[in-house]
Amino acid sequence: MVVPVLFDLKPKERLEELYDFRDEIDRLMTCYRDGRMALILGLRRMGKSSLLRSFLNGYGIPHILIDARRIVVNEGRMNIRGFMNELSQALTEFLRRRSGIRDRLLDVLRNIDGVSIGTSPLSVSISWRRGRTVLTALLDAVNRIAEGLGEKVVLAIDEVQELRALGLNIPMLLAYIYDNLGSIVAILTGSQVGMVYDTLRLDDPKSPLYGRAVVEVRLRRLSEEESMDFLRRGFEQYGIHVDDGVLRSAVNRLDGIIGWLTLFGWNYVHGNRDLDSIIDTAARQEVEELRSFITKSRAEARYRAILRFVAEGLRRWSEIKRAVEAEEGITVDSHNFTDLLTHLVKMGILEKQGDTYRVADPVMEYAIRKYLRP
Ligand SMILES: Nc1ncnc2c1ncn2[C@@H]1O[C@H](COP(=O)(O)OP(=O)(O)OP(=O)(O)O)[C@@H](O)[C@H]1O
Ligand SMILES: [Mg+2]
Numbered sequence: 001m002v003v004p005v006l007f008d009l010k011p012k013e014r015l016e017e018l019y020d021f022r023d024e025i026d027r028l029m030t031c032y033r034d035g036r037m038a039l040i041l042g043l044r045r046m047g048k049s050s051l052l053r054s055f056l057n058g059y060g061i062p063h064i065l066i067d068a069r070r071i072v073v074n075e076g077r078m079n080i081r082g083f084m085n086e087l088s089q090a091l092t093e094f095l096r097r098r099s100g101i102r103d104r105l106l107d108v109l110r111n112i113d114g115v116s117i118g119t120s121p122l123s124v125s126i127s128w129r130r131g132r133t134v135l136t137a138l139l140d141a142v143n144r145i146a147e148g149l150g151e152k153v154v155l156a157i158d159e160v161q162e163l164r165a166l167g168l169n170i171p172m173l174l175a176y177i178y179d180n181l182g183s184i185v186a187i188l189t190g191s192q193v194g195m196v197y198d199t200l201r202l203d204d205p206k207s208p209l210y211g212r213a214v215v216e217v218r219l220r221r222l223s224e225e226e227s228m229d230f231l232r233r234g235f236e237q238y239g240i241h242v243d244d245g246v247l248r249s250a251v252n253r254l255d256g257i258i259g260w261l262t263l264f265g266w267n268y269v270h271g272n273r274d275l276d277s278i279i280d281t282a283a284r285q286e287v288e289e290l291r292s293f294i295t296k297s298r299a300e301a302r303y304r305a306i307l308r309f310v311a312e313g314l315r316r317w318s319e320i321k322r323a324v325e326a327e328e329g330i331t332v333d334s335h336n337f338t339d340l341l342t343h344l345v346k347m348g349i350l351e352k353q354g355d356t357y358r359v360a361d362p363v364m365e366y367a368i369r370k371y372l373r374p
Contacts, residue, residue, distance in 0.1 A: 004234070006234035015058035028215075038215040039215070041219065052187060068161075083163070108141040114129050147183040154187050161198070221255060316356055
């Protein structure tokens with residue numbers, strides 16, 4: 001029997017566990033061989049982390065993997081201490097995996113001010129005393145040694161937009177790697193596409209990264225047929241037959257987002273067969289994240305109103321604005337209103353198609369309607 005893996009809830013770590021994504025893998029490989037920097041972009045739960053990790057592990061590519069969201073979760077917010085801890089851990093894991101690089105690199109690292117090495121178990125810790133020079137010294141060292149071995153190392157940053165709050169000049173750092181460190185390839189992911197662009201300032205002619213060749217891998221929704229196929233294969237791995245009608249209704253609700261299909265499959269094989277309750281549980285979590293974002297904003301009430309009206313089906317700028325004005329009983333400034341909508345699009349919460357808006361994710365839409373009260 002096949003080991004059931006498709007419905008595993010963790011990000012996939014191996015190529016054999018991935019459903020499809022062949023083209024995306026090929027494009028990453030081309031970039032790794034011949035390019036300098038790649039971006040994996042897509043809504044929440046479209047499989048960015050799975051693609052990144054399976055690619056790196058699947059081909060045994062030496063990599064330093066920083067999970068920027070984990071820093072926020074561990075620290076409560078993004079800060080330098082959290083970043084340095086995450087980087088220390090990422091380097092430690094990198095060295096443990098790569099014995100070829102390890103001994104050479106350790107010798108060099110020992111001489112960098114701000115880096116300390118522990119043996120048994122091997123650990124690297126980096127301090128911020130020396131500011132950003134420690135970062136460039138580190139990357140220089142990794143680059144030099146990789147070059148000497150004829151290898152290329154990937155610096156992977158999952159959810160790179162989270163680093164914008166760090167007070168480091170991220171575009172400058174990446175441009176430095178791009179221009180000077182030929183044996184390091186950067187692969188970054190982001191679920192808030194507009195915020196990724198802002199963080200890297202890719203569209204800004206004054207940005208150090210402007211005009212650099214960046215390979216963009218955009219993850220997409222699965223088609224209806226692919227979604228059906230994904231579910232069928234997942235259930236097959238458990239030896240369970242599920243009626244097409246049941247699959248179809250899940251597929252219709254979950255809009256081709258692979259993470260939700262996985263969650264549905266996992267629940268179903270573990271005895272929770274009620275689609276509504278699966279969506280409801282997921283929605284409660286979604287709304288928590290949404291709340292924590294909007295309650296930090298001065299425009300909290302207006303964000304809530306916009307989201308509710310869009311979730312309830314209003315589509316056009318003017319319709320949404322009129323509804324918000326009716327609720328607030330005042331005329332809303334057009335620029336301010338557009339800024340709020342644009343920000344929600346940048347965050348990947350709303351999607352703009354032509355001149356209409358909609359909530360990008362069906363579970364989020366449900367969450368807003370049900371749990372985001374005025
Ligand atoms: N190609 C794939 N094949 C099978 N399962 C997948 C695939 N891509 C993602 N999944 C599953 O979907 C869920 C979400 O995947 P993952 O965490 O990789 O997405 P993500 O885009 O990084 O999400 P987030 O925005 O929450 O970080 C996980 O349960 C994962 O196992
Ligand atoms: Mg992820």
